[in-house]
Amino acid sequence: MAGLYFHIPFCASRCIYCGFYSTVHPELQDDYVDALCRELEETQRSPWQLPENNQPTTVYLGGGTPSMLSLKNLERIITYIYKVYPHADIAEQTIECNPDDITPDYAHGLHELGFNRVSLGIQSFNDERLRFLHRRHSAEEAITAVQQLRAAGFNNISIDLMFGFPEETLMDWEEDLWTAIALNPQHISAYSLMIEEGTPLYRLREKGKIKDLNEETSRAMYDKLIDLLEDAGYEHYELSNFARPGFRSHHNSNYWNETPYLGLGAAAHSYDGRRRWWNVADIKKYIDGINHGTPVRGQEVLDISTRYDDLITTALRTREGINLNKMQAEYGHELYHYLLQESKREIDRGLMQIIDGHLSLTRKGLYISDDILSNLMHV
Structure with missing residues (x-):
């Protein structure tokens, strides 16, 4: 997909x-x-x-x-x-x-x-x-x-x-x-x-x-x-x-689910699971670059900490939140335990919850989601 x-x-x-x-x-x-x-x-x-x-x-x-x-x-x-x-x-x-x-x-x-x-x-x-x-x-x-x-x-x-x-x-x-x-x-x-x-x-x-x-x-x-x-x-x-x-x-x-996507056009972004890349935000430079076979693009290779931060800022926006078993398998024990440790105080404050192995925001947590996500980030 x-x-x-x-x-x-x-x-x-x-x-x-x-x-x-x-x-x-x-x-x-x-x-x-x-x-x-x-x-x-x-x-x-x-x-x-x-x-x-x-x-x-x-x-x-x-x-x-x-x-x-x-x-x-x-x-x-x-x-x-x-x-x-x-x-x-x-x-x-x-x-x-x-x-x-x-x-x-x-x-x-x-x-x-x-x-x-x-x-x-x-x-x-x-x-x-x-x-x-x-x-x-x-x-x-x-x-x-x-x-x-x-x-x-x-x-x-x-x-x-x-x-x-x-x-x-x-x-x-x-x-x-x-x-x-x-x-x-x-x-x-x-x-x-x-x-x-x-x-x-x-x-x-x-x-x-x-x-x-x-x-x-x-x-x-x-x-x-x-x-x-x-x-x-x-x-x-x-x-x-x-x-x-x-x-x-x-x-x-x-x-929100870490699925690869390909972005076409000026200023469009793409993601393949390990890299992000993006086209120049200038329509004339975009057209000229594509026409001459020299597209103007930027690229970022994602390390594990950056991928973890992306997970925090995307999956926790959703109702289901983060699948903790999947997260541990894909991101390793260190980041898994870091997430559990950092989220504990939010859970204690009634801002987050763990239901059926998924970490998510509560209704109370929705109102200050930006602050919570920032607190959970690693980089």
């Missing part, structure tokens, strides 16, 4: 909170897709590939805004996947979309190309908050997009939401959640608004034009998120992710 990730960095405009690599040069789309296909094909003749005999079972187009690509360019990518992996049995094929890019024809086109999961970047059902984020769509367009995808045959729709806006109230957030539940998507990802250095949102805070939401309200919002979605039948399977039974994101679970 493995995952294929394609980074599609095009955006019509940049949202004020986004720290991901993106570009507002749509005229490069054809050349970029050419380079993606060439990179995918050439990885099979180079060290930059999945472990031997490891066929992809998930495909994920993320961004940026993948739905800015034409159906023709999307078809070229899908065709090349099966050209390179003719025996691939891909169970989950996801594309991230902006709601305002969805039309009946585009939705049907995506379905015909084999996409069976759509992740909609809705963020909020409040038009004022959408304008604050510089999102292109309205709340009404978001609801319409879900309906159009369903009409096109999609029965696996995920929506992204955000909470913790400056001056947002708990009632505001609850209204967003009830609207999301009424739409009945199969999957919901919900994130606290993060103010990352270098973003326009960060600069607004530096100038004193906005303030962080107070910690008490933010925690109450996370409580409300968990309570309402679990009461509505969603499984809280990862810190920020909720799914109807059988609808967890298989591709994203690869990242």
Whole structure:
């Protein structure tokens, strides 16, 4: 099992909170897709590939805004996947979309190309908050997009939401959640608004034009998120992710379960179990490097301590946590006993638990997960 990730960095405009690599040069789309296909094909003749005999079972187009690509360019990518992996049995094929890019024809086109999961970047059902984020769509367009995808045959729709806006109230957030539940998507990802250095949102805070939401309200919002979605039948399977039974994101679970994945495109990252490597975060340098056979990449060979830290920051995000028997077999007695020793105080404080041989966070521990994970790291 493995995952294929394609980074599609095009955006019509940049949202004020986004720290991901993106570009507002749509005229490069054809050349970029050419380079993606060439990179995918050439990885099979180079060290930059999945472990031997490891066929992809998930495909994920993320961004940026993948739905800015034409159906023709999307078809070229899908065709090349099966050209390179003719025996691939891909169970989950996801594309991230902006709601305002969805039309009946585009939705049907995506379905015909084999996409069976759509992740909609809705963020909020409040038009004022959408304008604050510089999102292109309205709340009404978001609801319409879900309906159009369903009409096109999609029965696996995920929506992204955000909470913790400056001056947002708990009632505001609850209204967003009830609207999301009424739409009945199969999957919901919900994130606290993060103010990352270098973003326009960060600069607004530096100038004193906005303030962080107070910690008490933010925690109450996370409580409300968990309570309402679990009461509505969603499984809280990862810190920020909720799914109807059988609808967890298989591709994203690869990242949390140490499954190899291959990332294609500018700024995309890959992992094969012993190395991480990544492409340059510059679309023109990426295209030129691929076209001339000299891709611009960085690489890190992972020692056992780094792999342990990766395990802490990924597996402990999940409901199941860390399988201690498997961890001991793969990481050795020293790191196994280090984990048990360091986690004991968290267990004593009611922040972690061991159930059926798995170490995981308790509900109480979810609220300070970053601090707990940092305390358990080795390097």
